[in-house]
Amino acid sequence: MKSATSLLLGAALATVFFLLYTSVCRDLGPGQPRSPSSLSPPRWAQEQGTAVASKVVNAERGTRRPTKQEVERAAPREEKQTNEAAARGGGDGDGAAGQHQQNQQKIVMPTSQQVRVPPDTSSGHQDDLGELLRRAATADRTVLMTAINEAWAAPGSFLDLFLESFRHGEGTAQLVRHLLVVAMDGGAFQRCRAVHPLCYWFRVDGMDFGAEQTYMKGDYLEMMWRRNRLQQTILELGYTFLFTDVDILWFRSPFPHISPDAQVVMSSDFFVGDPDSPGNYPNGGLLYVRATASSVRFYQHWQASRARFPGKHEQFVFDRIVKEGVPPHVGARVRFLDTARFGGFCQHGDDLGRVVTMHANCCVGLRNKLFDLRNVLDDWKAYRARVAAGDTARLSWRVPGRCIH
Template sequence: MTKSATSLLLGAALATVFFLLYTSVCRDLGDGPPKSSPPRWAHAQEQGTATVTPATRVVDAEQGTGRPGRQEEEVVAPREEKQTKDEAASRSGHGGGSVEQQQNQRRIVMPTSQQKETPSSPPQRQQQDLGELLRRAATPDKTVLMTAINEAWAAPGSFLDLFLESFRHGEGTEHLVRHLLVVAMDGRAFERCNAVHQFCYWFRVDGMDFAAEQSYMKGDYLEMMWRRNRFQQTILELGFSFLFTDVDILWFRSPFPHLSPDAQVVMSSDFFVGDPTSPGNYPNGGLLYVRSSASTVRFYEHWQSSRARFPGKHEQFVFDRIVKEGVPPHVGATVRFLDTGHFGGFCQHGKDLGRVVTMHANCCVGLHNKLFDLRNVLDDWKTYKERVDAGNMDYFSWRVPGRCIH
């Protein structure tokens, strides 16, 4: 009897065990977890993979305005690309992680090579701080050479190339390029400058386009010249002296030996009357040296404020008027003019190539005419140097007349 009862209890226990095992196996082989709890890979597909490519673009804060750069807004890759990456991660066993962790991670950023550039895209090289550029470009006495270009003047084979080439062929001028700041008036000129020169600054003027050829006293020419004048004042206010040169000037020798140590404001002339202090000289702002001081900053303030008295006139005209009127005593700056025998142009130039320092394509209308004559001038200079190097000291001068030079 006892054995029979024991057998019945053992059988019941075994039956219970088998029933529990059967129930567990059926649940595991069923349709899977409830639909309210999707698998982790599904969460990953909805939230997006948290990978950031190394090629994150850096652009200027306001389309290259010259302010410190920031990281560009993330461009999310197409959903198909994200799903492919997530599914691959799931198959390889790396698609896990909590939903909260995935939400805290960043979305995919497209590589720069996949982002299409548009004509209005900012230049590839980031704008640099003006003060830092000046510090890097300046001579030990905090003087910079400076020129200004727009797209039309910076195009390959145009003025910028010819301008820089003249420094390479001049006497003792090649090192001066290391102190040259090129001010670009538009984005394309900035890009072109960065391709050929070390120190480039994009001078943006909101709502104005200076890219095309600016005809004298037409279109945006007037505003461009006055904006450039105010920019020069900024250089002085930052504590740097400058020697500004138009880009249609060829450089053959260093101008600094011809500038007195106490020079304050020194401007070139279309026509020189023989006296560097005479207000009767015909000023040309294409070559302008200004030493940084409180007096010269006040001179620029007086120059700028005088514009209102001569509406519709460019800065060179106003300069001539205020010099002829006499610089007010409280300003304290003195003005001098450069001799065209050294600093000549197509209006008036010296014929002795042993004395020439610069040659300006002034008194000439049209880019093609200027370029034609400047190329001949540079070729004449190269021929002169070859003759001197060969010991031939016979008289040699410019080919005249040209389209403008005479």
């Protein structure tokens, strides 16, 4: 009897342990752990569907709900760009170009990500892009814009020299009120907030644009193309812009020398004498684009053409598509600025009575650029002092320098 009771008790305990074991195994699932990618789609894929709405809501927050037309106007056109690029191909590597364009779409950050600022930003909150554009714009919805990273924004570097040139130019001091400074990293954003009221942090998670970006190396290409995409976004939001590199000194307002019906106008490294000639050597350091449907289409064509020229920067692609001829359905007219007024270290005018801007192009290295730009600004100050004193003697740039000749 005692032996039978022991057997029954043992069987009951075995049953309990078996049920517990099967329950735990069911909760834990298969022995192989699941990868993070199997739990949910990548963040860019999750947010891709909300990018359009985020862009318009950020631009219009606190005023009104966007209309259907505004949502359609602000929508990214990556899918359409891919189709256009495939249709234009017709040569070797069309399939690779299409795949490259698809991969490019994956790294375009939605506006909702770009305006997010981490808690450790001690210099104040980030205003959204739409609000900053509204505050910077002139009555006709035109904004000036430049872009900086930490190396170019450091005290005594290009940002300080750039802003100083506005103070010493002829009728340029008031233009700074319409200048939006785009910071490519947190250090540049904090430095901008210390010296200028209109600063936008163009955040790209996982990328660091803070160090000196050597031409065509490291993150340089991605920085240039992301800047280009931001310019397209500004057009889609209905704002005309005049973009200027921060290594350009401003001495006079450029607007009297830009035609009122201009659509896309770019500066030149070398000017051949005809503003409509595709033979000019483009330089995106100074770029005026009027907010029209055709200019937005031009940017879509420009961005889509990147897939046909892998590893090339946006200025190279611009030159190629202009030389090919802008497609008729795009409809934008491209013109170039005369270096006699909008000069640089590559080619410049010597008549300080006509000069509008001076660009530190054709020059490698921050120190070399800064050295020559400081001399250029000193020469301009000397010219202004002579004019104020009634001295009309000819005065030109101090050349040669480390770069300027």
